[in-house]
Amino acid sequence: MDIPVRAHIERLLDAHASDGLSEAVEQAFRAVPRHLFIPPVALACRDDGPQIIDRDADPDAWWDAVYSRASIVTQLDDGATDIRAGSGDYTCSSSAPSTVADLLQRLELAPGHRVLEIGTGTGWTAALLSHLVGAANVTSVEVDPVLGAQAASNLAASGHAPYLVVGDGALGCPERAPYDRVHVTCGIRRVPYAWIEQSRPGAVIVLPYCPGFGTDHALRLVVTPDGMAYGRFPGFASYMTMRAQRPQRDQPARTDADKHHLTTRVDPRTIGHAPAGADLAIAALTGLDSLGQADQDEDGPRYRLWVSDPAVPRSWAVAVWRPGQDEYQIYQVGDRPVWEEVVAAYFRWVGWGEPGRDRFGMTVHADGQEVWLDTPDQVIGSEARSAC
Structure with a gap:
């Protein structure tokens, strides 16, 4: 050499x-x-x-x-x-x-x-x-x-x-x-x-x-x-997703009945910037995806947090933070109340004492996988293995 x-x-x-x-x-x-x-x-x-x-x-x-x-x-x-x-x-x-x-x-x-x-x-x-x-x-x-x-x-x-x-x-x-x-x-x-x-x-x-x-x-x-x-x-470890497990990308056409305008007092950054333990808990409890983005538009700084159901692309929501607000706008699409589920999961994690990532674990078996807190008998979320 x-x-x-x-x-x-x-x-x-x-x-x-x-x-x-x-x-x-x-x-x-x-x-x-x-x-x-x-x-x-x-x-x-x-x-x-x-x-x-x-x-x-x-x-x-x-x-x-x-x-x-x-x-x-x-x-x-x-x-x-x-x-x-x-x-x-x-x-x-x-x-x-x-x-x-x-x-x-x-x-x-x-x-x-x-x-x-x-x-x-x-x-x-x-x-x-x-x-x-x-x-x-x-x-x-x-x-x-x-x-x-x-x-x-x-x-x-x-x-x-x-x-x-x-x-x-x-x-x-x-x-x-x-x-x-x-x-x-x-x-x-x-x-x-x-x-x-x-x-x-x-x-x-x-x-x-x-x-x-x-x-x-x-x-x-x-x-x-x-x-x-x-x-x-x-x-921490983050890699590009295995090709066979990539989420769906095609989104069906939306109708007016799908759209909901809501508000929340929970700052979207509380969820989007939560510790790794909270992320694990929310993922296990809801099975939902998220994407956060901070940027600036003609109205000034903003932070947007998208939450979506990877199995049903029609079900998603975006929460928007802007400085000086006490309530934040939620735009939600589909019948599944994805924002409410994420907020509920976050506060369940808070109620557990805000455990860190190292307190969580996983069991994998022939029928699927389970995420647990502290010990394998305290399962907080499970996913069955697909028959195919």
Whole structure:
């Protein structure tokens, strides 16, 4: 490895010195240079907004971005939009190094562990896993054949040869089971039971749990001999949603009967800026999604919070905050009182003593999944597994 590359890697590790990286993960970052998995043109997600990086046009900016804390988007709109456009839905990225390191450390990997990775993406984490446990022990599944081919090329160039599969990650890879670890690099709303079935008792599954309301969460599950998995939410993790679990986008035409104009004394920011524990509770109690946005229009500053039913796009509401108001406008569509449900769920969380994220957990079994508070017998929300 030449001196400039080594210097970039050490600078990246220095930037994460306070994150408590394990020695094994540090050595993996040194052994598997990130730049080998970043295309010449990509989109760096910095604190001040996304920025196109072009290795040929501005090599210094490209190298600086690649070896920064930023996530690097490598695909827009499932490949339908040229990355140079700079706008569109992000559908593949090299995740922020801090998030990559955090999930790897939560797996508690050891040489020889058999690992199933869901979402090959650029191939960087597959290469890191290969360094940590041996390439022969890594199986990585990617749904997008174009991404899969590029990842295979990246991995070959980096000198790593894990077992690669193009297919639906929700199905796992039964022919390579059983697994000691499952590493998931896409946002999950419903944990596929196939991952538990294909894991040995005592196996660890680490994934980004992205229920759709507020912030997202890291989830660490341990598989038990009775074919179930239990775990808690030890921190933050946010990834692009698994393609098979993306919410519906088509919205049916609305009629006047669908529309309701309401008011509330609950500041929308109370809900939109609630702690992670509240987000988990509201998601479990209601199954609703949310999206908050602060901006400014001709009437001045405002904050809008959208709440929606992912299963029924017609059911949604938006609450609007403006400074100096005691009551806030609600525009609600559909028969389901989504705003009222969210407010009721928030105050149930308050009534529980405002528990933090670390007090919640999840159980996954053949029939579905349950979110609980403190112990698995205190279920606050459940979701049955689809028959299909």
